[in-house]
Amino acid sequence: MGELGISVYPEHTDLKRNFEYIKKAAKLGYSRLFTSLLEIKGSKEDVLEKFKAVIDFANELNFKTIIDINPTLFKQLGIGYDDLSFFKKLGVWGIRLDLGFTGLEEALMTRNPYDLKIEVNMSTGTNYLENIMSYSPKTENLLGCHNFYPQAYTGLSESFVEKYSQLFKKYSLNTAAFVSSNSATVGPWPVQDGLPTIEEDRQRQIELQVEHLKSFGLIDDVIIGNAFATDEELEVVARSFFSAHPVLQVELAETISNVEREAVLDMVHLYRGDTSEYLLRDQNTRVKFKDTSIKAHDTHDIKCGDLIMVNDNYGQYSGEMQIALLDIKNDGRRNVIGKVLESNLFLLKKIKPWSTFLLN
Template sequence: MNGVLVSLTEQPVETTLDYLGYMHEHGFRYIFTSLQMPEEDPLDLLEPLGRIGSFAGEHGMIFMADVSPRAFENFSLAELKSSGVTGLRIDYGMGSREIAELSHEWLVAFNASTIDQEFLSELRELGADFSSLQAWHNYYPRPETGLDFDSFTNRNAWLQDQGLQVAAFIPGDGELRGPLHEGLPTLEQHRGQSPFASYLELYQSGKVDHILIGDLSLSDSTMQQFIAWNEGVVLLRVHGARPSHVWTQVHHNRPDIARDVIRSEDARRSYSAAIEPENCVERPTGALTLDNDNYKRYKGEFQIVLNPLPADERVNVIGYVDEWDIPLLPFLQRSGHPFKFLVTMDKGR
């Protein structure tokens, strides 16, 4: 299940509710916010918290709040429940007995990096409802502090073996959250990377059950990628595109997987018009190519270049995959997943 992070203070609540409506429409079902903001007056948080909670209840969304013993000095459990909060993310400071009791009334998430076997065994002895327990990773605003991928996946495999669902965060690329505005990923390798590429990596090999956008919004083109994914297609952004029939087609890599290129099994069979040699230049990774008339029976073959190739008078370069979407290519090479293109006017990121 996918979700979003929202701030109670960094933007008007009306903006947040519009964003939540849009994300709910496209399959996002978790809302996460933090109540650990000592610099804020708790009374200023109740109104946006309640409005977001009402939205969550009306739309069947799970509303998680990051809490600590200090937060409970300002908000009682009764106040949180009446505000529409349905889950508590508890990082520290609460005993096992309290957590076991909460699990029978709340969805409860722990810090995925600090859970150990002794803690889980104690919860089982105390009769905790494990169907209401989850493990959530932190997000890391400061560069260089995000988690290592191998350690992350090893821990997630152990957590899932313990019967816990795992959640993690990926960065956004719209309005970034303060105070540093450098992305809020769980994994350091995702900082500055395409949100959709980060999502796909977690989906494919991260051993996670829930993926949340850590920042306050996504760019329009990234959102189009998530919408296309919900429709079963990977959307690649393209710049420098020359006119071609391939941009409107849905493609699949051939099952006989090539080393150097992704070969569309759909393009050549549907096109018979002449293709004159044009822009026969070097082919870097991400180049989009169409074989011209000089390639005889291969005329009309459409490829995405994986490994740099030299210029060839038989091959026209008709565009380039956006730099941010290059990490998607290994997935397309091996998964057989359908893909299509979004032609943009810029020159890549």
């Protein structure tokens, strides 16, 4: 299990609100904090004082703070890659290089005497990581994190995230990516249309964005990119992230029986390995309800995403819960007892044979 994170932007918000936000998140199990120091406007001392106050508060609650920087900021602050004492004094757990150096500098930075983590940009689309690895970095201090994308239609594709995340996993490096609150408005820049890593996630409910990143099996840490997520969003993100199983949201038919409701909502479902292109078959419900009568009802034709309970008319298969992967005809031996919400159908395609999942 990776770590769950939030983001704060002290130069754009008051300290009290940042403190309250961090405190709420800590109670829900969040443990990573992202912030950005990509540009400093006004008094450098005043800006850094606000950042240090937030970082110190987060440290008291056992957060691991990563601060986003680039080579230009190194020059502005008069810092060399061979001396990271400034960041040690600032109190951060590590630094994220939004733009990198040549590879040699990154490798040398991982060997800093403070064991500060060096998080590199996973979204460059180049052989950047291979170049860093060629200089023998201290891999315990090397992390990866994808970008977020404030501008609509500029986020990453699924295939890109998968390809470049696999490169980092090849070296067993920790990975991270961003989801976006649907109500938050604060980011590092004044204009933003949300801050997700994947473009498809931009308009999705935030818990579905979390499920999406988890579905790759390649992303360790999930961070809410914008501030301030609502209390409800913080809660549903934590619930999704820490769940041992993927969760699909469903709508149940009004005519569903108590037994069928129990089968849907109260069980951990297991996708049978001998797969069909038409139906996802649950391995578990038929065993539990083998001695229970399932009367026929709602036996109309079946649409993709429909929840199905095989009824008594199908003999030994009675009690088996299924989910339709394609539209199919119904001959009266299957009860349609609900459906996976349309917004969740993309997750249905990501459940793999012999894996478990929950319906909620």
